[in-house]
Amino acid sequence: MARASSLLYLDGVSVSFDGFKALNELSLTIAPGEMRAIIGPNGAGKTTMMDVITGKTRPDSGDVYFDGAVDLTGEDEASIAELGIGRKFQKPTVFESHTVWDNLELALKAPREPFATLFHVIANGEKKRIESLLDLIRLGNKRHELAANLSHGQKQWLEIGMLLAQDPKLLLVDEPAAGMTDAETAETADLLKDIAKDHSVVVVEHDMAFVRSLGVKVTVLHEGSVLAEGSLDHVSADERVVEVYLGR
């Protein structure tokens, strides 16, 4: 796909840490509105790829473009978040000494500069938005609970809620189903499919059943580059993918 019509465009991206090539000439394109699952064995470079997109790690070489025109390699984490890329971490990271409500309020799309937040007064529209997010992530009755007191699954959901509160164009979701029960995993898949209706989503996941239930195009990473791409059935029929997953 051409760069101009893509939402996220990675071309020949390489990153190495002390000689170890975490990403090796990785090229990947996400179309606007697309939902993509990324799988791969440990050390395939999934998290490093997220780090490059969100500005945490600078690539040694290669191009990273957002929205067809914005070069992400020159931006830092905060400005990339402002551009409209939200990220959920593998380990749920919420603000533990804030309430569920405050967590969402902090994530809500609003001016991010110190003097804007110093004099910020929460508007009715913002309250409504938080209310609807609380309904969506089913934490309405926990709104005044400290995030530290939530269960693991609830924290995952709160973080997804915070991601939505940012109203990003692209959501990067790292292992959303990790540590969840089967029922919670199924609900999370439904939630993500719901979100994908009006956002572009990149999901990194180990759980094959979960990826299958998403029913989207899959990219397999291996040793820092793309090994195979296509439907889950297509890639799981690929011999190289089987070899990588089952080991040599």
Added chain:
Amino acid sequence: MMSSFLFRAMDARAGIFLAILGAAIILVPASNLLVPENSPFHVPTYAVTLMGKYLTYALLALAVDLVWGYCGILSLGHAAFFALGGYAMGMYLMRQIGTRGVYGDPILPDFMVFLNWQDLPWYWSGFDMFWFAAVMILLVPGALAFIFGWFAFRSRVTGVYLSIITQALTYALLLAFFRNDMGFGGNNGLTDFKDILGFDIQADTTRAGLFAASGLALVVCFLICRAVTRSKLGKVLVAVRDAESRTRFLGYRVEHYKLFVWTLSAMMAGIAGALYVPQVGIINPGEFAPANSIEVVIWVAVGGRGTLVGAVLGAVLVNFAKTWFTAALPDIWLFALGGLFVVVTLFLPKGIVGTISGGWTALRQRKISSDYEKGSDEPPSTPPQSPSAPANIIHCEPVARFPGTTKPQPAE
């Protein structure tokens, strides 16, 4: 916008604290000046000055708590900003001496005459005017903090590394101010002050006035800190303290937030130093000693990190103990201070105020739970406070805003 900003600063707890402070500001000077000396209610002048000194320490503790308790920046060099504010005030007081100095030079302070200096250095000009000194009291510590913070926070120096650099900062200033060539009186510092704003600095009324001024400065800074920490900016600060990189990925430019709160805190420390100097009558490089900054951190830890009232309480209590110990058992004070820090860290990690307020929340929670067990239909709705929560962020406040969700329903 502004009114809601100020309104946020007030609630019952702050009200009680401010009422006590307000009473002290009025009663202590009154019982010094108005009550006859033989009355048991008379407060001697030395005690007024001593308590005034405690108040300036409390303000310094407040400044440290703002950056450490709320934003997680452990500063081990805040005495530097305190001392710079003190030096700015000291320079004003030196210029007020005029011909009353030992050498009687109308312009040059005694130590410059002694060093055979012919002219006043350029950086001493303007300090004969109080307004200029007052601006410098805010500007010099603020500018140093801004420049230091700009480089440190932009390079993402955090945690123990930042603490070590702040120690180095205050130590470097200590060495610099010891040099006679710096033009700040070297080893001896600035002293032998005569008057401030035309009032005799030794007079009882001036002492009482300085006490009241220290109290007022504490009140104003307390309200500013309170408004800041309860605003959305305050929530971002706590978010930075707990999960800095997560805050970045939400789009907040963490270094700007740190720089704001760091500079604000340094300016408050500068005010504290400026009020301290006329009350103790001297400022010398010893105020930059790294140990001083560490002591401030102990005050805050004892009172309750992340609670503004705790910082003030800790500073007053520890310094009261210090005054008593250094008079009664001077040899063991440092051991007592060290022991206190160890005991607080081990048994009261949230400090006095944090522990009391945490205990109160737990008690209330227990009562709600036991009521629930007895068959009342009220579900236990208020969660126990997490150990990582700052004690003065109250989580049960907006109950009325969302009726039917957390509000206990009356039993049928």
